[in-house]
Amino acid sequence: MASPPVPPNGKPRAGNLDRGMLTALLGYGLRRAQSAVFADFASTFAKAGEALTPGEFGLLVLVERNKGLSQMALARALAIDRSTLVPILNRLQARGLLMRHASPTDGRTHALALTPEGEKALARFTRLVKAHEKRIAAGLSAAETRMLIELLDKVRAGAGSL
Amino acid sequence: MASPPVPPNGKPRAGNLDRGMLTALLGYGLRRAQSAVFADFASTFAKAGEALTPGEFGLLVLVERNKGLSQMALARALAIDRSTLVPILNRLQARGLLMRHASPTDGRTHALALTPEGEKALARFTRLVKAHEKRIAAGLSAAETRMLIELLDKVRAGAGSL
DNA sequence: TATTGTTATACTCTATAACTATA
């Protein structure tokens, strides 16, 4: 006995819509959760007067943990095209967070690294991300959070092997 | 004892990078899972000779289940701006899947509905989505899939309440 | 005055193709 999706008299209120099969879809739940999490990430950084996207954070961590990384290797790790990476690196470099060094062994590649300012900024960003994570996992027990991360990894592994 | 992230001699292979704290982050796991799921969705539709994004599928389902919906109500349900919705509807209408009817009660609004072709197409799309869902949940038991959807909903509810 | 839909505009993410330098 579902309530009438659109009352004959007026307009349906937001959040009152019939979503049909969508609520049972893993992909749909994933999309909606990610959208909410993205919004919380953005709001966390905006409130702190910082500007960063989740993708930029991931990129900075990868560069910090894998110093000397080439752009190709980074693009592969991020699963994006090498041409897509160029403007992203340009922006982070313009902000003084990241440098392209010349590789001593291969004239074609750039060795990526954080600047000292980038290291300092990443430390600040990491604190914000931890607060953000705490907030989005607030409705879950520690065991549930662990389980969720594990299940997400299984999904990725399964869907990844096309 | 982690293996060295970047061997001193050469370039790190893809997938062999040190991801540091990222692997413990819920937001990161969510992003990666969603990316893999999106790729499987796209590949499923491409192989079937159909062109549709997950967002378009969700939109079509909402319109089908809530006939006469206005653009404002739909935009709210999708959590996007009303101006963002316009070119998306234009495209679906140009494909003959959807119509904007005049509202009999409010001259400002459009009453959205699927065309007969849209209904037929949605039935095809739904079959493809079900096959896609089966594939991305292949590594999970039925109980795990249920639990995952439930946990994702908890995350969304928690992060949604900013 | 407020709401709905549209347009103009801009920014980001994404990709493909072609170019340059290097291997």
Place this chain on the structure above:
DNA sequence: TATAGTTATAGAGTATAACAATA
């Protein structure tokens, strides 16, 4: 020949601001 990085270009998704029609 093949690879790395860049540029040019294009398409989709997102937003804000301003406008016309309607309430």
